[in-house]
Amino acid sequence: MKKKIIYRCSQCGNESIRWMGRCSECGSWNSFDEVLIDHKKSDNRKQSQKIERVPPVKLSAIDVDDGHRIVTGIDEFNRVLGGGIVKDSVTILTARPGAGKSTLLLEISEDIAQKGYKVLYASGEESETQIRNRANRILDEIPKDIWILSDISMDNVLNTVDTIDPDLIIIDSIQTFKLDEFNSRAGSPIQTIECANTLVDMAKNKDRPRAVIMVGHMTKANEMAGLRTLEHLVDTVIYLEGESDEELRTLMATKNRFGPTGEIGLFAMGEKGMIPIVNPSEFFITNRKHSEPVPGSALSVIKEGSRLIIVEIESLVSHSFTPYPARIGDCLRKDQLSTLISILEQRGKINLYDKNVVIKTTGGLRLSEQSVNLAIIMSIVSSVWDKGISSDVVFIADVGLTGELKRVPSMEGRIKELDRMGYRKVYISKGGLKGNGKFDNIKVVELRTLQEVIGHVFREKL
Numbered sequence: 082m083k084k085k086i087i088y089r090c091s092q093c094g095n096e097s098i099r100w101m102g103r104c105s106e107c108g109s110w111n112s113f114d115e116v117l118i119d120h121k122k123s124d125n126r127k128q129s130q131k132i133e134r135v136p137p138v139k140l141s142a143i144d145v146d147d148g149h150r151i152v153t154g155i156d157e158f159n160r161v162l163g164g165g166i167v168k169d170s171v172t173i174l175t176a177r178p179g180a181g182k183s184t185l186l187l188e189i190s191e192d193i194a195q196k197g198y199k200v201l202y203a204s205g206e207e208s209e210t211q212i213r214n215r216a217n218r219i220l221d222e223i224p225k226d227i228w229i230l231s232d233i234s235m236d237n238v239l240n241t242v243d244t245i246d247p248d249l250i251i252i253d254s255i256q257t258f259k260l261d262e263f264n265s266r267a268g269s270p271i272q273t274i275e276c277a278n279t280l281v282d283m284a285k286n287k288d289r290p291r292a293v294i295m296v297g298h299m300t301k302a303n304e305m306a307g308l309r310t311l312e313h314l315v316d317t318v319i320y321l322e323g324e325s326d327e328e329l330r331t332l333m334a335t336k337n338r339f340g341p342t343g344e345i346g347l348f349a350m351g352e353k354g355m356i357p358i359v360n361p362s363e364f365f366i367t368n369r370k371h372s373e374p375v376p377g378s379a380l381s382v383i384k385e386g387s388r389l390i391i392v393e394i395e396s397l398v399s400h401s402f403t404p405y406p407a408r409i410g411d412c413l414r415k416d417q418l419s420t421l422i423s424i425l426e427q428r429g430k431i432n433l434y435d436k437n438v439v440i441k442t443t444g445g446l447r448l449s450e451q452s453v454n455l456a457i458i459m460s461i462v463s464s465v466w467d468k469g470i471s472s473d474v475v476f477i478a479d480v481g482l483t484g485e486l487k488r489v490p491s492m493e494g495r496i497k498e499l500d501r502m503g504y505r506k507v508y509i510s511k512g513g514l515k516g517n518g519k520f521d522n523i524k525v526v527e528l529r530t531l532q533e534v535i536g537h538v539f540r541e542k543l
Contacts, residue, residue, distance in 0.1 A: 088113040091269045093308070116264050151249070151292065153192045157347060157357040158185075160386075161319055161332050163340015166193075166249070169290030170339065171281050172317040173255070175297040175305045179325035182296050183207070184354045185332075186251050187216060189294075193249050194224035201247040205233040205257030205267070219354035233267055235260045235276045242283065247291065252280065254296035256306060270308050277314050312336065322447075323350070329445045330355060344386035362391040362502065365444040374469025380504075381456035381476050382495040383448065389491075389498045391475070393443040394453065396460040401437045410440035413448045413457075421480065425458050428484025428531050431465055451479040452489040455508065455534065462535055470538060473505040478513065484531045486510035499523055508534055 088097045091114050093107040103110050150165035159165050162172070176182045183204075190200045204212060209231050216223055230241055235258045242250065252258065258276045259267040266272065277295065284293045295315070298306040305312060312318050316338045323330035332346035347358040358364050369375065377396045382389055394412075401407065410418040418440060426433055438461060442448060448457075456476040463470050477495055479487035488510045489495075496514070499507055500523040511529045528534050 087116050089116045089265065089271065090114075091265065091271075094270045094274075114265055114269070151193060151196070151198060153189060154195075155189065155192060155357060156359075157332065158189065160388075161334050161344050161346040162317060163334075163337055163344070166292045166294075167316070167339045168248070168292055169284055169286075170316045171277075171284050171293045171295070171314070172319065173295045173297045173305070173311065173315045174319050174321060175299045176321035177299055177303070177324075180321050180323050181330055181348075181350055181355055182321055183212075183253055184215065184219060184350075185321065185348070186253065186294060186296070187212070187219065188354055190227050190249070190251065191216075191220050191222075191224060194226040198226065198248040199245060200227045200249045200251065201230060201238075201241060201245060202227060202251045202253070203230040203232065203238050203241070203258075204253045205231075206253060207231065218352075233257050233259060235279060239279065239283070242291075246289075250280070250283075250291060250293045252276075252293065252295045254298055255311075256298045273307050274310055274314070277311055281314060327445050331446075341386065345388070361388070365442065365446055366391055366393040367443055369472045372472075374471050376467045376469045377460055377464035378472075379456040379460035379463060379470055379476055380472070380474070381453040382499065383446075383450045383453060384491050384495070389495055390446070391499070391502065392446055392448070392453065392456075394448075394456050394460045395441050395443065396457070396464040397437075397439040398433070398461060398464040399437045399439075401435050406433070406435060407437040407439070409438070412440060412442040412446065417454075418457075420482075421454055421457055422461070424480055424482060424484060424531070425461060429458070429462065429535055430532075431462060433461075433465070436465070450489070451487070452477050452495075454478070454480045455486065455531070458531065459534065459538065462539070466539065468539055471505070473503070474538070475499055475504055475507045476534070477507060478510045480531055485529060486513070486531065486534070488513035496520060496523060496525060508538070 088100045090104040090109060090112045092109040092112045093104060095104050095106040100113050104112055149168055151168060152165035153159055174182055190202055194200050209229050212229050228245055230238060255277060256268040256273055259272045260275055263271055263275060280293045284291050300306050317334060318336040319332060319334045321330060321332050328349050330348040330350055334342050334344060336342060347361050348355040349358055379394050380391060382391050408415060408418055422433055422438060425431055440457060455478040458480060459476050477489060479489055481487050492509060492514050493516060496507055500520045504523055506524045506526060508526045508528060511527045514525060
């Protein structure tokens, strides 16, 4: 039996016939591991593989099965995936530790199993007892068609798949599994990619398609750990965002071969696990009906995927006793907050050089759209002047460096949602609404500049 020793970089997979302190490809130090190559074993594998010639098929002749998805009872999860889990797909889910990945996947397993599908939940991080304890806490009933495998051997996973023939396979997480064929440690790029390749081949089997959901680790930079090859390999990449000490969890697809990207699913983490947020607008605003307006609060509408959400932005402006006032905004980028404060100072003629400014959203939703910029500024003005804005008034516009209001997309749809929800007035940019602009109840106020909006809302001349 002929054997050979080579050295392989654990970071990028680069191979060398001798050990090197620094990888010539990725620049990593002390990353080379010794790998034993068995030529006879490799040759046997090549001989056992049969080359299957697949003829081309006309696109117009390909049949699409309407039942190719497993539609779960979790609507927020279905929304992100484009309508449900595709039966021959590979999905990877990543999030920070403690965000609720395993909890969500266990809830999906319960829902799928109750619909008559078989589920294999393979965990390389938790024991059977730990998984059962979580199931007892969050599941109302444990279905009989969920199998648990606590092991890091991908070979054992494949053998178990042959034995129980599951429809959905959950791997938690892909960085903890390894194939016996390769000598590198679990979590190395070689092991991770090869394990993922094996799962893709199994899922795409035409004779027996299966759905696979893998959990991927997240780095400190909030990116998926490992090579980008892993993201290219799978069909869908979804991120679960949310801090362990917060209630809100946001599920978002950054890649989806079977549906649109940008859709988000909203969940609230509770004692019984991840609870879908059915009415986001009620979750992200404070109910102040029949009460006096509160200074520092303003409303806007954001568009997340195909969903329109009414959000409440709160501001607190206080006197600073330090040379450098604080600018705090967990819901948006610090640069964006600093820019809006500069616009307000220069164009709105309101001095904030000696004031601390704190911004947050009710419910903890992050703001990425420019349509909320006017609402952010108006909430700051409301806090500075200690004058409340009526809870049935909404602001939808971007604000340029000149102080002019800028139009935002999907304006008619946003206003229709406000009209349906019973709001009385909305401020937008001049010419920002196409069409006749007729609505049942809401009044649309079109203005050109930030100064005009401040004066119109607070009846002040600037």
